[in-house]
Amino acid sequence: MQTLALVSITLCLAVNVWAQKPRHCRSPPLVVGSLTVSAREGEFFAEAKYTYDALQKRVRFREFGCNNSQSFHTDKLILFRKRVMYDISYHDHSCKRIPLRVHFHPMEVPREAKLLSEVVLGSSSAPGQGLLVNIWVGNVSETGGKYFSTFTEFGCLPVSSIYYSNSTGWVMTSFFNNMNGIGNPEDFIPPDFCMRKENEETEWGTERDFFEALF
Template sequence: MNSLLCFGVLVFGTGVGLGQKPHPCRTPPLLSGSMTVTAKEGQDWVFAKYRYDAFGQRIRLWEFGKSDSKTFHLNMLFLFREGVVYNIDYRNETCQKNVLHTTFHPSEVPHNASLLSQVILGGSSAPGEGLLVNTWTGVLPETQGKYLATVTEFGCIPVSSLYYTPQTGWVVTSFFNAVTGIEDPEQFIPPSFCTDVQTEEETLDFFSAFL
């Protein structure tokens, strides 16, 4: 299940002043939050907490979901500079380590994205009732996947995204509880029981690692 396409593919952002035409930009380099992802017409789904560090090129994911009628839990650490990904099991103190064959791409609106609309989610009768957002659309050259991404006007925070390829079908992502910054940077450090683990022969990219 190509669920967490949000980082480097589906997380987009924009931030401009009122009265100006929105322009593509990157999301905050340090971001914490939660997300849900559904695919295969809702048959596959994931709830995940994430930590995103563009400075260190690191992503941490805690996931619970269902794929192919089976539930799963995952605790994954992606270290792009080191070129490795860890699948961590704290209960059994075991760790799987694979080579990560993926270049880190900061979350951003592609420069050739087209602004579809700017709307207020919720209400506009009084302050605090709504959220001003922009929706972007386009095609990613790497995958030829079509996307529709909604982000906040201020702060470059992702709200939702839709992504489609014939291989994946529609992948729908919703983001919530986003906070700028990382509360505990040690979450990006592999636990001690991962230190001497042997690297698996299989090389993964970001999406196949999640699979």
Template sequence: MKTLLALCSVLLLTGRCSAQTPQKCQTPRLLSGSMSLSTQDGQVWAVAKYIYDALGQRIRLWETGHVQNKSLYVDLLFLFKKGVVYTIDDRNQTCQKNPLSDQFHPFHIPHNASLQSQVILGGSSSRKEGLLVNTWKGDVPEIGGAGGTS
């Protein structure tokens, strides 16, 4: 009888844990990352790195790539509080300062977002070996956009 009771308790706890749905989380205020894209034929490709600072309302973006048989290199620093964007050209040792009229929009998971998928980056065979990533999709009407975020 005790064995049956213990087995029922384990099954109940297992069912409760597996029934938990992912919850939307707060986006970090400071983060960095990278992204890449390419066409199947390899004619267009780009790699970008970014540093995001929601506290100082700043974004730094480096992008390199190949489009229409031309090399592309962009280095931008967006200072939203000051209303300025700098275009930096390391090759020519120049820096161009331009006005920035757009407002800062913090990264976030939209309020109406729905869970699209879950993946584990890294290994999943041992505890604390991988990173569980939830991908959300939703509209951001305040900036006129739709799309996804992780």
């Protein structure tokens, strides 16, 4: 009898979990992982390793890719609290210090986003064969852009994002190999040669959004 009662309670809890409507969520504050970005109808493609710190509002990207048939490699350190982005090159020990005119946007489901659907990537026929995710849609009022973002139901980790604005066109991002925590805090310390006065760049045009900062 006790076994039957336990099974009944377990089933009720399971039904309640699956019946809950997906909620807006925020990713863990410290994450490392990889991503790919494709834009401009395939003319721009990049793969990057990133380190993300929402507590101190800073991100490090190390990416390589192809832009208009030209290969490139970049290393960007973005410190939102200090309102500066470092474009770093260890090859020739050069560094551009670029004033940052954009605000930090945490990896999260924005409050104004609307749930499009909840789906399983892969298969739900057996444990471990699928991943439950939520697809959200919304608009970015600051840039006039719009997005479709996919986050895991458990853990609130980003899976993919499709973004569009008149200035960037369609930007497709896929995330993979995400892990909680930061392995190397020195990722957020600019190298010594970035502190040289000749490496400072004082102009950066008009305000841009986060995706334009990457480009």
